[in-house]
Amino acid sequence: MSDLPLDAESAAHQRFVAAARSYWRGPLFRTLHAQARGAPDAGRDLVTHRYFAWLERHLQRMKYSGPRGLAAIAQRSRDALVALPFAPPPGLLTLDPTLVPPAYYTACDIHQQPGGLLAELGAHVYRAGVTGGVVDAATLHERFATRIVGDSRVERILDLGCGFGRGTLAFTRAAPAAHVDGVDIAASCVILAARETPAALHGRVAFRQAEATTSGLPGGTYDIVTSTMLLHEMPQAAVRALIVETARLLRPGGIVAHLDFLPPADPVLRLLFEGHARRNNEPYLLEHSRIDLARAYADAGFTHVEATPFDEEDGALATPPRVWRLPWHTIVARKP
């Protein structure tokens, strides 16, 4: 699950919450989807929808908060976590003690994680929180990286908003000759990512604490600039700044490839997606949904803009859906 040492009661509590979430996104979702088809307003007023919404909100709270929540577990484990040996080789990890995160990022505890990723142990809490959850399909990062890299020869890749490095390391495997940089605003994330990087990849991977919109990395350098679950965490103005920065960073002919969420067409799924924004503390998800990314990339001079539904695991795009899932899409564009 994670490196958080769990006492027996906390382990049982977390197992209960995980099982409840599985029921929520599986059997309860299927019941709701069947009841809501053809119902007025996509089933918004169905009792089952109210329970679905309540459970989404409060199972997330039960996972992170309270004495058996992950934030408290991490805090009780702090001394053990900070005593883990770590000696990053030169170039693997660059921190910026002067970085001041933007107000939009600190205004809300995203995902209901107390303190967010900027807290000292934020990355440990986040990793434990996403493990086994709706963004943790075993094949997600590998599929994305493999599809984006394909059989092209790639020398440099940049992963913006890299978190604790899942996508970054997937790209190192998909492009075994490439150097991959990972950038994240949260020091706890890039520290954990660097710590988790296998020694065999030292020299081929580098993590840097920086804002994605002002990375400070050299322009015209990268064959691929990528992100996973970054765009929907940013307000529209920041997304537009990110597009400009991406255009600066890419070499001519390079591609930008985001893996993110776009609203589904099915009215019931759309209702749940829009409700998810509020219930999961995703303050910019709906704003993100309204951006015409194709237009924004075209305005920035990109070509071949494509948004494609992404199956994070086999059968993920089945109709009717087997489980509630986030509407993953790849958004790809090419710099001329």
Added chain:
Amino acid sequence: MIFPTAAALGGTRGAPALPAMPSAPLPEQTFFSDPAIDRLLGVTMALAAEVYVLRDRLRAIEARTGAPAAIEPSPDADAAAFVARLFAPLAGEQEAKGPL
């Protein structure tokens, strides 16, 4: 070198070890026509979690005393079965034919 925290490496300016407590109560999200239902459901779920934790600890003690093994083959399967029983009423479906 010891594994650094962000603060030890100077990477997170003023990062709190624990998030600061909000200065004012945070607004409540409600999903039912009466907020009392939301709060009562919260109490119910807290109790359900406590029951599951107690059940888990009881199973551990039983295992040490040599009591017969639980029906479910694994803790995860046991938790899934427990939750399925807990949430079964949410679908609003009856299990026997009869008048409304």
